[in-house]
Amino acid sequence: xxxxxxDMLTFKPFEKSDIADVRPYxxxxxxVCTKAIGVKxxxxxxxxxxxxxxxxxxxxKDRMFGEELFAVPRGERREEGLRLIEEYVRNxxxxxxxxxxxxxxxxxxxxxxxxxxxxxxxxxxxxxxxxEDMRLFKGKKYxxxxxxINRFLHDYPNYVFSRFGKEDLPRIYAFLEEHKAxxxxxxxxxxxxxxxxxxxxAFDELDLCAAKIEVEGKIVAISVGEIFHDxxxxxxxxxxxxxxxxxxxxxNLFAREFSEGLLYINREDDAGDAGLRxxxxxxxxxxxxxxxxxxxxxxxxxxxxxxFTERLALDDFTPADMPAYAALATDEERNVYWGYDYKxxxxxxxxxxxxxxxxxxxxxxxxxCYSRKIADTSGRFVxxxxxxxxxxxxxxxxxxxxxxxxxxxxxxxxxxxxVADAVLPIFGTLHARCFKANDPSRKMILAAGFTxxxxxxxxxxxxxx
Numbered sequence: 001x002x003x004x005x006x007d008m009l010t011f012k013p014f015e016k017s018d019i020a021d022v023r024p025y026x027x028x029x030x031x032v033c034t035k036a037i038g039v040k041x042x043x044x045x046x047x048x049x050x051x052x053x054x055x056x057x058x059x060x061k062d063r064m065f066g067e068e069l070f071a072v073p074r075g076e077r078r079e080e081g082l083r084l085i086e087e088y089v090r091n092x093x094x095x096x097x098x099x100x101x102x103x104x105x106x107x108x109x110x111x112x113x114x115x116x117x118x119x120x121x122x123x124x125x126x127x128x129x130x131x132e133d134m135r136l137f138k139g140k141k142y143x144x145x146x147x148x149i150n151r152f153l154h155d156y157p158n159y160v161f162s163r164f165g166k167e168d169l170p171r172i173y174a175f176l177e178e179h180k181a182x183x184x185x186x187x188x189x190x191x192x193x194x195x196x197x198x199x200x201x202a203f204d205e206l207d208l209c210a211a212k213i214e215v216e217g218k219i220v221a222i223s224v225g226e227i228f229h230d231x232x233x234x235x236x237x238x239x240x241x242x243x244x245x246x247x248x249x250x251x252n253l254f255a256r257e258f259s260e261g262l263l264y265i266n267r268e269d270d271a272g273d274a275g276l277r278x279x280x281x282x283x284x285x286x287x288x289x290x291x292x293x294x295x296x297x298x299x300x301x302x303x304x305x306x307x308f309t310e311r312l313a314l315d316d317f318t319p320a321d322m323p324a325y326a327a328l329a330t331d332e333e334r335n336v337y338w339g340y341d342y343k344x345x346x347x348x349x350x351x352x353x354x355x356x357x358x359x360x361x362x363x364x365x366x367x368x369c370y371s372r373k374i375a376d377t378s379g380r381f382v383x384x385x386x387x388x389x390x391x392x393x394x395x396x397x398x399x400x401x402x403x404x405x406x407x408x409x410x411x412x413x414x415x416x417x418x419v420a421d422a423v424l425p426i427f428g429t430l431h432a433r434c435f436k437a438n439d440p441s442r443k444m445i446l447a448a449g450f451t452x453x454x455x456x457x458x459x460x461x462x463x464x465x
Contacts, residue, residue, distance in 0.1 A: 011050035030102040042199035069099035089182035090392040115297035115368040123272035126289040134255035220337030299367030300390040322353035324381035337438040395429035417448040
C-alpha cells in the first residue's frame with residue numbers, strides 16, 4: 001500500500017470534469033444541501049472549493065469566513081484522509097475545521113479529538129419540508145398559497161408546465177438575464193446568478209431535475225434541483241413577479257413532478273435575507289437542517305508558570321478561591337463577551353463552586369484547557385487567565401477575564417501582557433479573539449503585542465509570534 005505524505009497532497013479547483021469522481025465523497029446521512037454534488041459544484045467558485053486526490057479517496061476543502069473548511073473524509077480510507085488533512089493544517093498553521101458535519105461524522109470526529117466545538121449559524125440552516133405538504137398544499141396553513149395559485153390559474157389558464165433539458169438552455173439563460181435586469185442587484189445577488197449559470201453549464205454531468213412555466217410561449221418561471229437520497233433539493237427557483245401567483249404555482253408543480261416517493265424537500269437557506277426568511281417560513285418547514293461547523297482541538301501537556309507583575313500574581317486555584325471563581329463564571333452581564341455560556345455543560349449540576357472546580361480539573365486532565373487564578377498582592381481573587389484551543393501546529397489561544405468588582409483598574413492589560421510574554425516561547429504562536437463590540441478587550445490584546453489578522457461579523461482575530 002502506498003503511503004502518501006504531505007508533499008503529494010495538492011489541492012486544485014473543483015472543475016466540471018471532477019464531478020463524477022467527487023460525488024461519492026460528499027455523501028451523508030442528513031439532507032443538508034451542501035452534501036449534494038450539484039450544490040457543491042454550483043457554489044464552488046464562490047466558496048473557493050478545491051479538491052485533492054490521494055490513494056483511496058478525495059478530500060474537499062472550502063475557503064469561507066476567512067478559514068479553510070474541510071469535508072469529513074468518507075470512503076474506505078477515511079482515517080488516511082483525516083491524517084492528510086491534519087498534516088496539511090499542521091503545515092499551514094490554520095485551524096482544523098470541518099464543514100456541514102452530520103451526526104455520524106460528529107461521532108467520528110469526537111472519537112478522535114479530545115475537544116470538539118460544534119457551531120451553527122441560523123442564516124445558513126436549510127429549510128426542510130414534507131414533500132407531501134408541497135405537493136398538496138393541504139389544510140388551513142396553506143390557505144394563502146392555494147389562493148395565490150388559484151389567482152395564477154385564473155389569470156393564465158393556458159400556462160404550460162414542462163421539464164427542460166440541455167437543448168433549452170439558451171432560452172433559460174435569456175430568462176435569467178431578464179430576471180436579473182428587473183431590479184438593481186447586490187454583489188451577492190449577482191454572484192448567485194453566476195452560480196446558476198455554472199450549475200446549468202454542467203447539465204450533462206449532473207442529474208438535475210429542471211422545469212419551466214411558460215405563458216403564451218414566454219418563460220415566466222424556472223426551477224432546478226436534484227434528488228439526494230429521500231430528499232428533493234431545490235437549487236434554483238426564479239419567476240417574473242409580474243405574473244401574480246407564479247412562485248407558489250411553480251413550487252407546487254415542481255414538487256408534484258419530481259418528489260413523488262420522496263420524504264422531504266429542501267429549499268436551502270435564506271442567507272440571512274429577511275424577505276427570504278419570511279417567504280420560506282410561510283411554507284411551514286418541519287425542520288431546520290444546520291450546516292454544522294466543527295472545530296477540532298488537540299490535547300497539550302502544559303504547566304502554567306507562576307507569574308508576578310507590579311500589582312498581580314498568576315497562580316493555581318485553591319479550594320478557597322472557587323466561590324469567587326463560580327461568581328465570575330455565572331456573572332451573565334460580565335460574560336456576555338466571554339463567548340461561552342456556563343449553562344451548556346451544567347446538566348443536572350448546580351452552578352456552584354463544586355461544579356466549576358470539577359470542570360477545571362476535567363479540562364486540565366484532558367489537556368484541552370488550562371486556567372489559572374489572577375490575584376492581587378493580598379491573594380484576593382481578581383480573575384482568570386486561560387490557555388486553550390490547542391492547534392495542530394503547536395500554537396494556542398490566550399483568554400482572560402476580570403471580575404466585575406475589579407474592572408477599570410487596568411488589571412486585564414497588565415496580566416494579559418505578562419502571560420503572553422511568558423508562554424509565547426513555549427508555543428511559538430499565540431492566538432486571541434474578542435467580540436467586535438468589546439473595545440476594551442481589543443485594546444488589551446493589541447497592547448500585549450498581538451496583531452489583528454482578520455475579522456468576521458462577530459469577532460476580531462489576533463495573532464502574536
